[in-house]
Amino acid sequence: MRPLPVQFKMKVTDIGNPDYFHKVVDCQWGCPSHTPVPEYIRLIAQERYTEAYMVNWESNVFPGILGRTCDRPCEPVCRRVRTEEKPVAICRLKRVAADHKGDIRPYLPPVPKKKNGKRVALLGAGPASLAVARDLLPLGYEIDMFDRDPAGGGMMRSQIPAFRLPAEVLEEEVDLILDMGVNARFNYEISSMKEMLDMGYDAYFVGTGAPRGRDLDLPGRQESDAHISIGIDWLSSVAFGHIDSISGKVIVMGGGNTAMDCCRTSKRIGAESVTVVVRSAFHVMKASDWEKEEAMDENIPIVNNRPPKEFVHDNGKLKGVVFECVKPVEDENGRLNYVPTGEPDVYMECDHILMAIGQENHCPWIERDVGIEFDKWDCPVLDEVTFQTTHPKVFFGGDSAFGPENIIWASAHAHQAAISIHLMCQGKDVRRDRPPEGINLISQRMGVHEWSYDAEHDPAKRFIVPHANLSKALQNIKVEVELGFDRALGLKEAQRCLNCDIQTVFTDNLCIECDACVDICPMDCITFTDNGEETDLRSRLTAPAENLAQDLYVSGELGTGRVMVKDEDVCLHCGLCAERCPTAAWDMQKSVIHVPQLGTYPE
C-alpha cells in the first residue's frame, strides 16, 4: 500500500505538552483551580490527612469550606461517571482531609518579617481577596483588606447558612489567612474608587463580589414591599443575627442556590410552610442536583413552570401570588421555550416572599472617569488571562469579575490575579512574563508486578454521606446537616478513585506489536492500526471512540507501519497493559502538572 499523504494522518501525540495528560485527569482539568485530586485521594487512602489537606490548601485555599460547599465541577466530569455510573465523592473526600487533619502549621509557607516594599489593597474580604492575600503574603507584600462587613469571608459568611457550613470551619480557614499578616480594615464602606486610588497603593484587587440581588417589577410589588425580601439580603441578615425568625406561609421565588438556601433557612426559623416556585423546568434549575435533593428531603415542595404575574395584597398586606401555567418546548436548536398551557392561572397564598432570582456584579462606587473601563452591560473590561482592567494597577477577581460564580472560581481567579499583581509590581509584563505550565512524568514501577499505587479496580458503588437526624436538623439552623464520611467510609470511597494521573506512557520503539496489551485491556482502549485522519481513525478502533471530548493518544510509526492508538476515554489506569507488555513499551507514570501559581510550597 502507498503511504498515506501526511494530511490524512493524525500527528504523533506530544505528551510533553502539559495539557495532554492534564486533560486525562478529568477532575483536575475540570477544577477551576486544578486541584491535584487523585494525589490527595491517595494520601487519604494512606490516612495522611494533613498532607491531603495541604495539597488542597495550596491549590484551592479553602479545603474545609469547599469540602462542604463546593459546586464540584470536577464530579460530573469524573472518569468514573463514564466507566461506571456515579463519580467519586471528590468533594466529600476533601472534607475528610479537613476533618481529620493534624497540625498544619509546620507546612505553612513562611511569611517574611521584612516586607518587599510593595503595598497592595484588596477591596472586599471574600474568598477572592483572601486567596490573593494568601498568595502574595509569603512574597513579602504588605496587604490591606477592606470590607464593610464586621468580619472576613464575604458571602461564605453572609450567605451560606450554618447548617451547610459551620462557623468554626469558616473561621478557621479565614483566620488562617488573616493571621498570616493581613491588615484587615473591617466595617469599612468603600464609597469611592478615586479615594482608594489616592491612597497610593502599588496595586488594587477588586473582590467585592456580586452583591446586588435582582428584583421583579410586577403589579403589587411596590405596595407589598414590607413582605417581600431580596434573598441574599435576607440571608445575610440571618447570618449576622439581624433576623432570627420568619412566620406564616413563605414562597421562595427562583431556582438557584440562593433559593435553596432561602427555603431551607425559612423552614428552620419558623415558617409555617415553605414552597419554592420556579418559572422554568426542574431539570434546568440553576441549583445543583444535590441541593434540590436536600431541599426536597426536607419536605419542601418545588413547583416548576410557573412564572409569576402579580403580587396580590390587601392594602399593603401581602396575600399571595398569581402564577401563569407554562410548559417547556424544545426548539430545533435544543433551546427551551416556555409556552402557555392554557390552564387557568394559579393563585398561591403567602405571607412572605423571598426573591432569589439572581445577582449582579455592581460597583456604583467606582467612578467612571478613573481609567477603569466598563462595557455596555456595566461590567469591567478585563483581560481574561491577567484579570487586569484598563487601569494597569487595578485587577478584578471572583464574582466581581464576570458575574456570580462560586468559591472555587474565586480562588482560581485569585491565583491568576496574584501572579499579575506580582509581575506588575516587579516591573514585568503581566502577559508575556507569566510562568508557563509544566509537567513531570515519573515511573511508578517498583518491581515486576509492583506499582507504587493501588492499581486494582474497586467496583464499589459510591458511598452515601451520613446525615444528621432530620427533625433535629430542622429545629436549629446551626446543626450541620451532613455529617461527613468518617475515616472508615472515607477510606472506602477513596478506593473508588481510578488514579487518572498515573498515565499510560507508550514508547514506540520498544513495541514488538505482540497485541498483549490489546488483549488484556479490560476497557478496549488500545488499537494497532493504520494511521488516518481523526474521524476515520476513531471509527476503526477496538471500541469506537465516540466521546470527542477525550483525546486519542497516537504513537509514532511502528515496525509494521501501523501506529498505536489509545482512546483515553474509559481507561481505568489499572496498569494491566504495562504489566502485560513484554518489552515495557507501556509504563505507568505519574503526571505532576505544574499549574502556575505564586509561592514555593513543597510539591
Place this chain on the structure above:
Amino acid sequence: MTFVAKPEVHHPQLPLNEIGLNRRDYEGLVSTLCAGCGHDSVSAALIQACAELAIPPHRFAKLSGIGCSSKTPNYFLGNSHGFNAVHGRMPSVATGANLANRSLYCIGVSGDGDSASIGIGQFAHIVRRRINMLYIVDNNGTYGLTKGQFSATNDKGSTSKRGVPNLYEPIDLVSMALDIGAGFVARSFSGDKGQLVPLIKAGLMHRGFAFIDVISPCVAFNNHNGSTKSYEFTRSHAASVVAADFVSPHEEITADYGPGEREVVEMPDGSRLHLRKLEEDYDPHDRAGALTYLQQAALDGEVVTGLLYVDSDGTDCHEILDTVDTPLSVLGEAELCPGQAALDGINAGFR
C-alpha cells in the same frame, strides 16, 4: 505473568450478542503465560469468535494436551467443559468426547511439541477419522513450557536463542493434514486477528475435522533474530493466499465485492463463507494443488496463510460410522443396552 486479574468492568458500549452476552462473558481465568506470548492472542481470538457466533459457553468442550499452548483453555470460555489430557494424547480424549456427545462444539488446542513430536501419531489418526472439531496448534517452533528446545516444526537452519542452528527438517502439520483428509485446513498468525477470527468461526461451523496452524511466537525462547517463528519474521514473510469472511445466517453482507471476486461456500448451519482469492493461481478446493503450492512456497521461505483448503461437503466421523443423531451421552440404558435377545441376534449374524 500477570497477577492482577482483569476487572469485570468493561467498555460501556461493548455490544451484546444475540443471546445477550458480551465478549467478556467468554473469557476465562487470568493467563499465567509470559507477557507477550502469542498464545494469549489466540485465546483472545477464540473469545471474540465464540462471542460473535453467539453460542452459549456451556455448549463448548475444550481439549488440550501439555504445553503452554495446552494450558490456554483455562484462559478462555470459563463456563464450558474442558479436559487437559496427557502430553500428545489430546486426540484420543477428543475422539472419545465427540463420540460420546456430538452436540458439543469441540475445540482442541495443542502445541507443535504436543502434536508434531510426542503426539504425531495421535494427530495423524484424528485427522483420518475426521472427528468433528476445531483443532488449533499454537505453533511457536519450540517447547515453550520446558524452556525452549527446538520442536519438530522448527525450520532447518533456524537458530536457537544462543545462535545454535536446528539440524533437522521440519514437519509441516498443514501439509500433513491436507495429505490425510482434513476437510478444512488453514494457517494464520496470532498477531492477525482480522484473519484469525473468521477462520476460527468457519472452522467451528465446518462439519468434520477443521485444522488451523497458528504461528504464535514464543516471546521468551523463540522471538530472536534467526528464528523463523518470531513476530518480526512472520510479519515480514507471511502471505495470505485466500481471505475468508465469515457471514452468520442472519447477518447482512457488508463487505463490498467486485463481480467474480468472491466465492460463497455454504456451511451446514446456514452460515456462509466468502472466499476471496488473493493469489491468482491458488485454488482452495484442490488438495493436490495446495500441497504443491505450499511446498514451493516453503522452499521460497514464504509463510502461506489464509484458508488453504475447504471441502464444502465434508463428512465427519459420526456420518462415517452412521451413529444415531441423539448424543450417546443422553441415551438411556434401554437404548444403549438392547438386551440379551438383541445380542443373541448379533452373535447369530457372525455364525
